[in-house]
Amino acid sequence: MDLHIHSLHSDGTMSIKKIIEIAESLNLEIISITDHDTVSGVQEAIELVKGKEIKLVPGIEINTEYKKKEVHILGYFIDIFNDNLIETIEYLRNERVNRVKKIITKLNNLNIPITFEEVLEQSKGESIGRPHIALAMIKKGYGKTVAEIFDEYIDQGKPAYVERFKLSPYDAIKLIRNANGIAVLAHPRLVKDEDIVNELLPHLDGLEVFHSEHTEEDSNYYLNKALQYNLIVTGGSDCHGIGKGKELLLGTVKIPKEYISNFKKIYKEWEGRNNV
Numbered sequence: 001m002d003l004h005i006h007s008l009h010s011d012g013t014m015s016i017k018k019i020i021e022i023a024e025s026l027n028l029e030i031i032s033i034t035d036h037d038t039v040s041g042v043q044e045a046i047e048l049v050k051g052k053e054i055k056l057v058p059g060i061e062i063n064t065e066y067k068k069k070e071v072h073i074l075g076y077f078i079d080i081f082n083d084n085l086i087e088t089i090e091y092l093r094n095e096r097v098n099r100v101k102k103i104i105t106k107l108n109n110l111n112i113p114i115t116f117e118e119v120l121e122q123s124k125g126e127s128i129g130r131p132h133i134a135l136a137m138i139k140k141g142y143g144k145t146v147a148e149i150f151d152e153y154i155d156q157g158k159p160a161y162v163e164r165f166k167l168s169p170y171d172a173i174k175l176i177r178n179a180n181g182i183a184v185l186a187h188p189r190l191v192k193d194e195d196i197v198n199e200l201l202p203h204l205d206g207l208e209v210f211h212s213e214h215t216e217e218d219s220n221y222y223l224n225k226a227l228q229y230n231l232i233v234t235g236g237s238d239c240h241g242i243g244k245g246k247e248l249l250l251g252t253v254k255i256p257k258e259y260i261s262n263f264k265k266i267y268k269e270w271e272g273r274n275n276v
Helices: 016-025 042-049 083-109 116-123 130-139 146-154 169-178 194-203 216-228 257-274
Strands: 002-005 030-033 059-066 069-076 182-185 206-211 232-236
Touching: 002 016, 002 069, 002 206, 002 232, 016 030, 016 042, 030 257, 059 169, 069 169, 069 194, 069 206, 083 116, 083 130, 083 146, 083 169, 116 130, 130 146, 169 182, 169 194, 182 194, 182 232, 194 216, 206 216, 216 232, 232 257
Parallel strands: 002 030, 182 206, 206 232
Antiparallel strands: 059 069, 069 182
């Protein structure tokens, strides 16, 4: 089971087809493609798994901010045609594009002549953002690495930085539930603020206990939290594909069979309700 995978539709490097092929080769029983702030790849994934043994959970990862910390909320079993969800995704997409254009204007004023079209070319997907600006700048010789560009130009406090509009985690939870989904806090250790995690726990449906950047100690700690609050236990690699880490993470996170079985029961119930 791997319930946290990114594709070309956001900041991953693999197509939906490639992800499913690899997941099948690894004998994964159930997966979810959880692209950032978009469900544009979900329908393709649903079509590609038809008639196959592998099961697909419609998913999304919504980027939010709370008390100046990044908080990501995963949504599973969402209705990808929900009007409110579609409208919010479109609004976020427009805000992201506007932000990129503002950053480009600032860079142009710093005598760095890059264009929106050059950045768009680097995005190759739908969730355009600062990494694509960095790649466009590297291509034109303004730096050697994405980290270098961020540090010099586009990170917070740097000359071309522009504040980003973000939902709050509570907005994301409401949005997911409104789309008939379950809301799960992604990689809680990466929030880097246990007060925020503890505040959110009573408002969630699930907790991503098992994650590629969680140590065994982290997983045990958050498992106890999930059990304490009667939350659904989930896990995923947060795979972004080849070139987005030291290795291909897909399917590498070990999730105890008990929690895979529990999640499969939830899947079966959803399948029955939706005639999947």
